[in-house]
Amino acid sequence: MNVTGHEPLLQVRELDVHFPIQTAILRRTVGLVRAVNKVDLDIQDNETLGLVGESGCGKTTLARSLLRVCEPTSGYILYRRANGEVVDIGSLNRAKLREVRREMRMIFQDPFSSLNPRLPVFEIIAQPLKMNGVTHEAELEDRVAGLLLKVGLRPEHMRRFPHAFSGGQRQRIGIARALALDPRFVVCDESVSALDVSVQAQILELLRELQAERGLSYLFVSHDLAVVQHVSDRVAVMYAGRVVEIGRMEDVYAAPRHPYTEALLAASPRPDPRVRRGGHSVRLSGEVADLANLPHGCAFHPRCRYAQEVCRVEMPSLHSISGSSQQAACHFSTELELQGVSMAVAPA
Numbered sequence: 001m002n003v004t005g006h007e008p009l010l011q012v013r014e015l016d017v018h019f020p021i022q023t024a025i026l027r028r029t030v031g032l033v034r035a036v037n038k039v040d041l042d043i044q045d046n047e048t049l050g051l052v053g054e055s056g057c058g059k060t061t062l063a064r065s066l067l068r069v070c071e072p073t074s075g076y077i078l079y080r081r082a083n084g085e086v087v088d089i090g091s092l093n094r095a096k097l098r099e100v101r102r103e104m105r106m107i108f109q110d111p112f113s114s115l116n117p118r119l120p121v122f123e124i125i126a127q128p129l130k131m132n133g134v135t136h137e138a139e140l141e142d143r144v145a146g147l148l149l150k151v152g153l154r155p156e157h158m159r160r161f162p163h164a165f166s167g168g169q170r171q172r173i174g175i176a177r178a179l180a181l182d183p184r185f186v187v188c189d190e191s192v193s194a195l196d197v198s199v200q201a202q203i204l205e206l207l208r209e210l211q212a213e214r215g216l217s218y219l220f221v222s223h224d225l226a227v228v229q230h231v232s233d234r235v236a237v238m239y240a241g242r243v244v245e246i247g248r249m250e251d252v253y254a255a256p257r258h259p260y261t262e263a264l265l266a267a268s269p270r271p272d273p274r275v276r277r278g279g280h281s282v283r284l285s286g287e288v289a290d291l292a293n294l295p296h297g298c299a300f301h302p303r304c305r306y307a308q309e310v311c312r313v314e315m316p317s318l319h320s321i322s323g324s325s326q327q328a329a330c331h332f333s334t335e336l337e338l339q340g341v342s343m344a345v346a347p348a
Helices: 058-065 093-100 120-133 135-151 156-161 166-181 197-214 224-229 249-254 259-267 309-313
Strands: 010-022 029-043 049-052 074-080 086-088 104-107 185-189 217-219 234-239 240-249 342-345
Touching: 010 058, 029 058, 029 240, 049 058, 049 224, 058 104, 058 185, 058 217, 074 093, 104 166, 120 135, 120 156, 120 166, 135 156, 135 166, 166 197, 197 224, 217 224, 224 249, 234 249, 234 259, 240 259
Parallel strands: 049 217, 049 234, 104 185, 185 217
Antiparallel strands: 010 029, 010 074, 074 086, 234 240
């Protein structure tokens, strides 16, 4: 994986995605679920950005809004196309959006429900090709056969239906479908969470090989920090709809700058006995913040053991940490000594 220093492939600025809460009878709006709240992100060419957080933090909504599967409420999603044109995904009309989506694809979480059980593999993979002008049967068969070989399946599999495959094979079919139009940017939404550990490793290795070969950029959404560490160049941590920390993977894991990141790292299982942890235990108390009724100030302060009065009244902005690749949304990010994960290997 190679992160370039050029203009970002994707720039997200002040992005909001809000869903109205309506009454059952008169359909009056009585509140908002702030699933994504003032998010800023950059994704470079040939980079994997890991996006982590607890269930319900807004990471899947953020990922889907980048492809406008979820409509943004406000903000900008600036994408640099292959021809150099920079477009705002949120303001494109239907025809232009369909054109841009050739370059932006998605691999879904569940490899079974994301495939139509009534269609053979050939039709599943060929659908995006047909929708974009490839209609000659012989050319379609050649393209589908090549994609199946690329993801580790055999061309004769194209006549089978999804139920005939294992979970890992179904996910490979989903990857082949995502690659059908030669995209530049792929959203992987919990794309290995439903698979066995051994199959996860195979799929992650496949994604890395495809990235190296095709120069892909990934947004890799996951709740599993061990998986994110395995594939990511940089990591963004979300809590209650906001990015609370972002930086190079090795910096965030070794020396987190936000208490929520520290808690996530402490809760991540480490089956390798050679991996050393810090000395004190870090546990989260309380409940995950309600996106329809966020607390004043920092949304994390009711669960944070470092919280002070300023945390209860003033929301911290995401700011750069001097001398580090990291940005953190914490009033005390430069003062706290937080526990990371040391990957030093103990002597044999």
